[in-house]
Amino acid sequence: xxxxxxxxxxxxxxxxxxxxxxxxxxxxxxxxxxxxxxxxxxxxxxxxxxxxxxxxxxxxxxxxxxxxxxxxxxxxxxxxxxxxxxxxxxxxxxxxxxxxxxxxxxxxxxxxxxxxxxxxxxxxxxxxxxxxxxxxxxxxxxxxxxxxxxxxxxxxxxxxxxxxxxxxxxxxxxxxxxxxxxxxxx
Numbered sequence: 001x002x003x004x005x006x007x008x009x010x011x012x013x014x015x016x017x018x019x020x021x022x023x024x025x026x027x028x029x030x031x032x033x034x035x036x037x038x039x040x041x042x043x044x045x046x047x048x049x050x051x052x053x054x055x056x057x058x059x060x061x062x063x064x065x066x067x068x069x070x071x072x073x074x075x076x077x078x079x080x081x082x083x084x085x086x087x088x089x090x091x092x093x094x095x096x097x098x099x100x101x102x103x104x105x106x107x108x109x110x111x112x113x114x115x116x117x118x119x120x121x122x123x124x125x126x127x128x129x130x131x132x133x134x135x136x137x138x139x140x141x142x143x144x145x146x147x148x149x150x151x152x153x154x155x156x157x158x159x160x161x162x163x164x165x166x167x168x169x170x171x172x173x174x175x176x177x178x179x180x181x182x183x184x185x186x
Contacts, residue, residue, distance in 0.1 A: 137178070
């Protein structure tokens, strides 16, 4: 009798646990872009729905950039319990809202930088600091990964910060030579 009672409670607990998980992580059905039928999207959906030649795309969870001719893409790294419909962003990136445009002093404003070239030359942090302090950098992008990308008249470079936001201290120390530099961070 005791074993049957334990099994009964175990089954009941399993059902309640399964229902709780289903309520916490619902599978959202979203209309497919073609408008044909409902579809549940996942991490693999982009391979079927995004053209091979698309370079910038939303995979349903993260924004990605793919070098032409390459299979793999570099993406943001967010967790999504439910994926949305993947879509190519190439046309949106070309729209006027994404063109370089910034005005202001040290205030934070929303703007966008021109796309980074596909090839970035790796330089030391000291070389990057020198380029910034000499006012040679036209645009600067800092990623959460501590990677810093710099664009100058001579080319595009990348370096690694020792800790987050160190590059902003260098920029602030630069003063007027860096006043027109376009800045971005994620």
